[in-house]
Amino acid sequence: xxxxxxxxxxxxxxxxxxxxxxxxxxxxxxxxxxxxxxxxxxxxxxxxxxxxxxxxxxxxxxxxxxxxxxxxxxxxxxxxxxxxxxxxxxxxxxxxxxxxxxxxxxxxxxxxxxxxxxxxxxxxxxxxxxxxxxxxxxxxxxxxxxxxxxxxxxxxxxxxxxxxxxxxxxxxxxxxxxxxxxxxxxxxxxxxxxxxxxxxxxxxxxxxxxxxxxxxxxxxxxxxxxxxxx
Amino acid sequence: xxxxxxxxxxxxxxxxxxxxxxxxxxxxxxxxxxxxxxxxxxxxxxxxxxxxxxxxxxxxxxxxxxxxxxxxxxxxxxxxxxxxxxxxxxxxxxxxxxxxxxxxxxxxxxxxxxxxxxxxxxxxxxxxxxxxxxxxxxxxxxxxxxxxxxxxxxxxxxxxxxxxxxxxxxxxxxxxxxxxxxxxxxxxxxxxxxxxxxxxxxxxxxxxxxxxxxxxxxxxxxxxxxxxxxxxxxxxxxxxxxxxxxxxxxxxxxxxxxxxxxxxxxxxxxxxxxxxxxxxxxxxxxxxxxxxxxxxxxxxxxxxxxxxxxxxxxxxxxxxxxxxxxxxxxxxxxxxxxxxxxxxxxxxxxxxxxxxxxxxxxxxxxxxxxxxxxxxxxxxxxxxxxxxxxxxxxxxxxxxxxxxxxxxxxxxxxxxxxxxxxxxxxxxxxxxxxxxxxxx
Numbered sequence: 001x002x003x004x005x006x007x008x009x010x011x012x013x014x015x016x017x018x019x020x021x022x023x024x025x026x027x028x029x030x031x032x033x034x035x036x037x038x039x040x041x042x043x044x045x046x047x048x049x050x051x052x053x054x055x056x057x058x059x060x061x062x063x064x065x066x067x068x069x070x071x072x073x074x075x076x077x078x079x080x081x082x083x084x085x086x087x088x089x090x091x092x093x094x095x096x097x098x099x100x101x102x103x104x105x106x107x108x109x110x111x112x113x114x115x116x117x118x119x120x121x122x123x124x125x126x127x128x129x130x131x132x133x134x135x136x137x138x139x140x141x142x143x144x145x146x147x148x149x150x151x152x153x154x155x156x157x158x159x160x161x162x163x164x165x166x167x168x169x170x171x172x173x174x175x176x177x178x179x180x181x182x183x184x185x186x187x188x189x190x191x192x193x194x195x196x197x198x199x200x201x202x203x204x205x206x207x208x209x210x211x212x213x214x215x216x217x218x219x220x221x222x223x224x225x226x227x228x229x230x
Numbered sequence: 231x232x233x234x235x236x237x238x239x240x241x242x243x244x245x246x247x248x249x250x251x252x253x254x255x256x257x258x259x260x261x262x263x264x265x266x267x268x269x270x271x272x273x274x275x276x277x278x279x280x281x282x283x284x285x286x287x288x289x290x291x292x293x294x295x296x297x298x299x300x301x302x303x304x305x306x307x308x309x310x311x312x313x314x315x316x317x318x319x320x321x322x323x324x325x326x327x328x329x330x331x332x333x334x335x336x337x338x339x340x341x342x343x344x345x346x347x348x349x350x351x352x353x354x355x356x357x358x359x360x361x362x363x364x365x366x367x368x369x370x371x372x373x374x375x376x377x378x379x380x381x382x383x384x385x386x387x388x389x390x391x392x393x394x395x396x397x398x399x400x401x402x403x404x405x406x407x408x409x410x411x412x413x414x415x416x417x418x419x420x421x422x423x424x425x426x427x428x429x430x431x432x433x434x435x436x437x438x439x440x441x442x443x444x445x446x447x448x449x450x451x452x453x454x455x456x457x458x459x460x461x462x463x464x465x466x467x468x469x470x471x472x473x474x475x476x477x478x479x480x481x482x483x484x485x486x487x488x489x490x491x492x493x494x495x496x497x498x499x500x501x502x503x504x505x506x507x508x509x510x511x512x513x514x515x516x517x518x519x520x521x522x523x524x525x526x527x528x529x530x531x532x533x534x535x536x537x538x539x540x541x542x543x544x545x546x547x548x549x550x551x552x553x554x555x556x557x558x559x560x561x562x563x564x565x566x567x568x569x570x571x572x573x574x575x576x577x578x579x580x581x582x583x584x585x586x587x588x589x590x591x592x593x594x595x596x597x598x599x600x601x602x603x604x605x606x607x608x609x610x611x612x613x614x615x616x617x618x619x620x621x622x623x624x625x626x627x628x629x630x631x632x633x634x635x636x637x638x639x640x641x642x643x644x645x646x647x648x649x650x651x652x653x654x655x656x657x658x659x660x661x662x663x664x665x666x667x668x669x670x
Contacts, residue, residue: 060584062583062584082588082589082590083588086583086586086587086588086591087586089583089584089585089586090585090586091586093584095581095584095585097581099577101577101578101580101581103578103581105244114581114582114585115585115586117233117236117237118233118582118585118586118587119586120232120233122232123236162585166585
């Protein structure tokens, strides 16, 4: 099946996002149109402050656009109420952050199980599925390890396991290798590629690294809140 | 829901030390509060019960003029609680009686009479002896109480024997016989009319009121085995004048003969019990203010209790204020800690939101956490209140002034409020998500 025939998981049309700080209005996204097909691995690049992360947050339902429409699998996301939006984030999206954002007081398994908790999955099932996700990212032996005992690469793998544990449709990664050295960064990229390849996961990755961006299916370049190349 | 409970319990366990401190403070506040409220409610209830038991109860004032001065103004009487066998007498003077009458006539039936007994009307030297006349000044209530019928206005009631005595005096005067003072000096008969020292002439009605047994000894009503038996006083030897007449007399010097002042004060009814709440102590207080050199004591049991309650009331309010401060402080502290925690856990909250939580849910979880701490604190406080009371009494802390604790509490409270304000200032719920972006 060629890419064009595949269903658009994410369809953004005329997205505008403004931030207001007192009387100053900042336009972060200016009339962004974007479609992400199912199973695509897309890299979003651009200079700092060009609106990449804001775009990712809107895609992930963490932020709402000022104007424009956002459809996810054909459904209007901008009409969802807070609770439905939370459910959408829980069921359909997996986030990977640059700074991992793992709970230091929880072990790897409990960190990974977090989205399952909000999905209402029972504790045993949660642990089982978290262990499977950790196994998938190669941390099957570190279920009980706490983040402060792990390397940056391991922590990011735990974060990826957390992002995929609830089988989301889309994985949104905001500079997943930004805090890692090249070796660990390479390892994470390989992991993401493997998940994309083996699980058919749709991935949108924000990155500054052109080498990593080149390894994705599609490269989107942003400049001053607009998509200039796709 | 289940996951929220898990998160709440986990949060409590993780922050156990901070929450334990808040819980202990709240529990202590709740314990002191419970103790104080218990004390206030119990004492109020006991005083109310006592007050109600006093409805219909008589307070008797009676006394004799002092021989030295003999002035009505110096007449001393005493209040006796007729229902309390062990009640101690309270001395009262005539003017104070009037002051009380003015103030409490609405709350009490005040029966008042003042009697002047003139025993010997004629000089012993002449070997002439006349029957005694008892001059009684009384108010209408007392008249009705003693004689069982209403007194007619401006009418003087004169007993048969008293009439005979006064007639004897009149005859003696006409015959130029020597009279002992003051017999016949300020009240005498003239042309069948009664003449008082002020020169007023009044017609008088000669009456004879006595109970069925024709007892000679005058007596008032008495209660026997809860049956109210009414007997009426013998009026044979008395001359009854309105009490207002007596007010004109103060300053009159009597060389001899005692002036017997008697008053009965009866609390009227339950409806006025509020005003009559601590009537006796109030009257005593006024008496004390009127005559500070005299010791007034009445109804020891009640008064001692009342005084104890009053003396502890201020301290109790201080302790109550302290407990409320502690409760408020722990409340403010807990909310402040909550804000601080939310501030510190912005990233964790943002991640939770990213993975399916809502900001509202997180806040509710935090509030439930606080609610649990307070509920547990209140429960422990209430359970510990009796033990706490014991400890405070044992260590003598209860008798100490709570003011230093209050000042300390106020200072801490202000710092807590300041910390909370800073915490609130730092928190912007809607901006939490940005923290993730800022990090990246």
